[in-house]
Each structure stands twice: as C-alpha cells, then as structure tokens.
Amino acid sequence: MNGTARTARAEPRTSLGEHLRTALGLTGTHLGCEQGDCGACAVLLDGEPVCSCLVLAVQADGCRVETVESLARGDDLGPAQRALLEEHGLQCGFCTPGLLMRMTHARRTGAPASDVLGGHLCRCTGYGGLRAAVERHCAVEARKEDQP
Amino acid sequence: MKPVAFDHVAPVDLAAALDLLAERGTRAAPLAGGQSLVPLLNLRRVRPDVVVDLNHVVGLAGVRVTAGEVRIGAMTRLRVLESHPDVVAALPVLATAASAVAHPHVRTRATLGGSLCHANPAAELPAAAVALDARLVLRHRGGARVVPAAEFFTGPHTTVLAPGELLTEVVVPRVPELRFGFAELARPGGSGYPLVVALLGVAVEGGVVVAARAAAGGVAPTPVRLPGVEAALPGRRCTADDLSAGLATAPVDHAAGHRDAVLRSLLRRITAGLE
Ligand SMILES: Cc1cc2nc3c(=O)[nH]c(=O)nc-3n(C[C@H](O)[C@H](O)[C@H](O)COP(=O)(O)OP(=O)(O)OC[C@H]3O[C@@H](n4cnc5c(N)ncnc54)[C@H](O)[C@@H]3O)c2cc1C
Numbered sequence: 001m002n003g004t005a006r007t008a009r010a011e012p013r014t015s016l017g018e019h020l021r022t023a024l025g026l027t028g029t030h031l032g033c034e035q036g037d038c039g040a041c042a043v044l045l046d047g048e049p050v051c052s053c054l055v056l057a058v059q060a061d062g063c064r065v066e067t068v069e070s071l072a073r074g075d076d077l078g079p080a081q082r083a084l085l086e087e088h089g090l091q092c093g094f095c096t097p098g099l100l101m102r103m104t105h106a107r108r109t110g111a112p113a114s115d116v117l118g119g120h121l122c123r124c125t126g127y128g129g130l131r132a133a134v135e136r137h138c139a140v141e142a143r144k145e146d147q148p
Numbered sequence: 149m150k151p152v153a154f155d156h157v158a159p160v161d162l163a164a165a166l167d168l169l170a171e172r173g174t175r176a177a178p179l180a181g182g183q184s185l186v187p188l189l190n191l192r193r194v195r196p197d198v199v200v201d202l203n204h205v206v207g208l209a210g211v212r213v214t215a216g217e218v219r220i221g222a223m224t225r226l227r228v229l230e231s232h233p234d235v236v237a238a239l240p241v242l243a244t245a246a247s248a249v250a251h252p253h254v255r256t257r258a259t260l261g262g263s264l265c266h267a268n269p270a271a272e273l274p275a276a277a278v279a280l281d282a283r284l285v286l287r288h289r290g291g292a293r294v295v296p297a298a299e300f301f302t303g304p305h306t307t308v309l310a311p312g313e314l315l316t317e318v319v320v321p322r323v324p325e326l327r328f329g330f331a332e333l334a335r336p337g338g339s340g341y342p343l344v345v346a347l348l349g350v351a352v353e354g355g356v357v358v359a360a361r362a363a364a365g366g367v368a369p370t371p372v373r374l375p376g377v378e379a380a381l382p383g384r385r386c387t388a389d390d391l392s393a394g395l396a397t398a399p400v401d402h403a404a405g406h407r408d409a410v411l412r413s414l415l416r417r418i419t420a421g422l423e
C-alpha cells in the first residue's frame with residue numbers, strides 16, 4: 001500500500017475503493033458511480049490503472065496498490081498535481097484523484113495525452129483545463145519523481 | 149451500493165472451480181475481470197451466494213498460435229489481447245476490436261471470456277468472434293463441448309452456457325487469405341458500448357474479390373453474420389468504388405431504421421481501408 005505493507009480484513013463484498021477509504025483510512029480515493037463510468041476511483045494495482053470500485057478488496061491481497069496519497073512528498077506536490085494546479089484542471093476535486101493516477105501511469109509508460117481523459121468524468125471544469133494539464137504533463141518524459 | 153454478502157472462493161485448479169460450480173449451480177457466479185459482474189453486484193441485480201474467482205485458475209490465460217489456429221485462454225485480458233505480438237500478427241482485426249472496448253482502466257481487468265459470456269449485443273468481441281468463425285470450448289465437471297460462436301449467443305446477455313459450465317478457451321481458425329477491417333460508431337473516450345460494430349473481410353485474387361465475410365453487432369439481439377453482404381462482394385474488383393457499389397445493392401439483413409444507415413456507412417468506411 002503506497003510502498004508500505006498494510007494488513008486489514010475485508011468482507012468479500014467490499015470493493016477495493018471502499019476498503020481503502022474505510023479500513024485503511026485513505027480517503028483520497030473517491031467513489032462516485034461504482035459502475036466503472038466516472039473514473040474518480042482509479043488507482044494503480046500492480047502498476048496498472050483500474051477502477052477500485054470494480055475490484056474486490058480481497059482480490060488485491062498481496063498486490064501493490066498506489067493511490068493519490070503517494071504522489072506528494074510532504075508539502076511538495078508531484079508532477080501530475082502541479083500540472084493540474086497550474087492549468088486550472090480542477091474545481092471541486094471530486095474527479096481529481098482518479099485522474100492524477102491515470103496521468104501518473106501515462107507518463108511512466110509513455111502513453112499519449114489523448115489516451116488519458118477517456119473514462120474520467122468531470123462535472124466542473126468543462127475539460128479545457130484538464131486537457132491542458134494532461135498535455136503539459138505527458139509532454140515531459142518520465143523522470144525519477146514519476147516512479148513509485 | 150454494497151452488494152449482498154457472498155463468499156469468495158479463488159481456486160487455482162480448473163477441476164476445483166468446476167466442482168464448485170457444479171455443486172452450487174445458479175447460486176454461484178464466475179468472476180473474470182469483474183468489469184460487468186461487479187457493477188451488477190453493486191446494483192444488487194446479481195445476488196450470488198458464492199463468487200468463484202477465476203483469476204488464479206492455472207492455464208486459463210494466454211495465447212497459443214499453431215499453423216492452423218490461434219487458441220486464446222478465456223481469462224486473457226483485453227490489455228494483453230490488443231497488444232500481443234502473436235495476435236497482432238495472426239489476427240490483427242481481433243487486436244483492433246479489443247482495443248476499441250471501453251477505456252484503458254477497464255481493459256486492464258476485462259477478459260475475452262468475460263466479454264463473450266456477458267454477451268452484450270453491441271459489444272466488439274462477440275461480433276469479432278462471429279466474424280472470425282471462432283469456436284468456444286465450454287467445460288463442466290466431467291466433460292466439455294465445443295460451440296461455434298454463431299450458435300453461442302441466444303439473445304441480449306444470454307448464451308447457451310448452462311449453470312456449472314465455464315468458457316475456457318476461444319479457438320480462432322487462421323484464414324490468412326481473408327483481410328479484415330473493423331469499424332464502429334461509439335461515443336469518444338470509451339464510455340459505454342458502441343451503437344453498431346462492423347467487421348468485413350475479403351479474400352482477393354488478381355484484384356478481384358473471391359470470398360467475403362461480414363458480421364455486425366448492435367443490429368439484432370445477438371451479433372450476426374451478414375450473408376447478403378457476403379454474397380454481394382465476390383466478383384467485384386477490390387477498389388473502394390467497386391466494393392461500395394457492391395454494398396449499395398446488398399441486402400443488409402437484420403438492421404432496421406437508422407442502424408441500417410449506420411451499418412452501411414461503417415461497411416463503406418472499412419472498404420476504403422481494404423482497397
Ligand atoms: C465503463 C465501462 C465501459 C465499457 N465499455 C464497453 C465497450 O465499449 N464494449 C464492450 O464490449 N464492453 C464494454 N464494457 C464491458 C467490459 O468489456 C466487460 O466487463 C467485459 O466485456 C466482461 O468481461 P469481464 O472479464 O470483466 O467479465 P465479468 O464481469 O467478470 O463477467 C461477466 C459475466 O460473464 C460471466 N463469466 C465471465 N467469465 C466466464 C467464463 N470464463 N465462463 C463462464 N462465465 C463467465 C460472469 O459470471 C458474468 O456473468 C465496459 C465496462 C465498463 C465498466
């Protein structure tokens with residue numbers, strides 16, 4: 001869990017997203033639709049983006065999970081967070097944690113900016129600022145601060 | 149919403165999974181990528197006593213290519229299918245169809261088998277399986293049967309799968325002389341199923357079409373072959389103009405109203421790439 005081993009029991013019906021928020025106290029990950037549509041809940045599971053509402057917590061047993069809490073070092077924001085801030089890519093912040101994890105994954109894997117916004121719904125920004133932030137972020141090659 | 153309480157069992161051995169499914173019948177739900185099942189659990193539209201998680205069953209994922217066919221394990225993830233070098237080389241249209249499904253974080257988990265068993269009538273991979281004449285290997289405790297894709301789907305979200313039965317493998321014959329194209333009308337960004345999906349393949353000798361295969365999704369309760377289109381193209385020259393002329397007079401079975409217009413325009417779009 002963000003680089004540290006964590007143990008917590010989960011009922012089989014509990015989603016990974018709910019488990020993160022309730023049992024592990026990591027409330028940065030947001031649950032919106034719980035149907036795979038909004039992308040607010042996206043986390044990295046063994047390095048790959050997934051909707052944490054559509055993975056059972058028990059299925060993540062023994063896996064590496066990265067959430068939005070892993071992105072800043074103390075008060076220093078990570079690169080995806082800086083891009084969103086500088087391009088006005090957020091207002092209420094509900095969609096932000098999922099998008100940040102997708103942006104982080106995209107830069108690590110060299111995926112194009114055009115791959116990132118699909119599957120992330122934002123009710124506030126009209127996507128202009130988001131698109132600018134994603135493009136700015138993905139234009140830079142991965143460096144050390146992008147790694148887990 | 150929380151699903152109803154259920155047990156979660158994750159066997160590593162196919163026989164153990166089949167035993168459990170045989171014993172629990174309709175009270176058990178096989179879990180593949182979970183990208184359709186978990187929303188249905190969350191909505192309490194599915195209320196199983198036990199979820200049989202296939203993600204650890206040995207031997208259900210992977211791609212094997214032989215001279216005559218490509219055998220793909222049911223638990224092969226779409227993320228793997230869309231970029232697997234053997235699939236891209238031997239069945240490029242299947243890789244293209246897989247990459248058109250949803251968005252990347254759904255494809256990380258979703259599987260070929262789950263996509264076929266979920267049987268959404270407009271889904272990309274069921275239509276591709278029908279177009280490619282795939283055979284589906286279905287196993288139950290103590291036995292197996294092989295069902296052609298065209299006979300697997302019986303209606304929206306329904307298939308010939310019996311309680312206790314699992315799809316374990318998808319066998320796709322290689323027909324290298326057929327060159328396929330794929331097109332769909334979908335909302336951008338992968339949010340939700342397409343309206344219509346089309347696949348069209350032609351075999352060409354000396355610039356003339358000698359055989360054609362066509363299939364569509366989203367125009368009928370199941371994915372369908374388009375025999376009218378398959379009959380109209382042989383004898384045509386393989387140019388966008390001549391193929392389009394052939395399509396213009398072909399009866400496009402099944403599709404009605406605006407879906408007919410969408411399907412025809414998708415088929416025309418494919419012919420431009422087949423030239
Ligand atoms: C936001 C979103 C967008 C999507 N967009 C598309 C799209 O554009 N096109 C598209 O085709 N799909 C789309 N999907 C659906 C996604 O591709 C499906 O989840 C997938 O088709 C089902 O595969 P799965 O591995 O997730 O199966 P699961 O959800 O695990 O299972 C689906 C069903 O099949 C059964 N099942 C699974 N595997 C087997 C097996 N081997 N044998 C017997 N029964 C089995 C399960 O019991 C369940 O009933 C979308 C999903 C989401 C969440």
Ligand code: FES
Binds near residue numbers: 032034035036037054
């Ligand atoms: S909460 Fe998971 S996609 Fe909306």
Ligand code: FES
Binds near residue numbers: 090093123
């Ligand atoms: S900032 Fe409010 S939903 Fe995206």
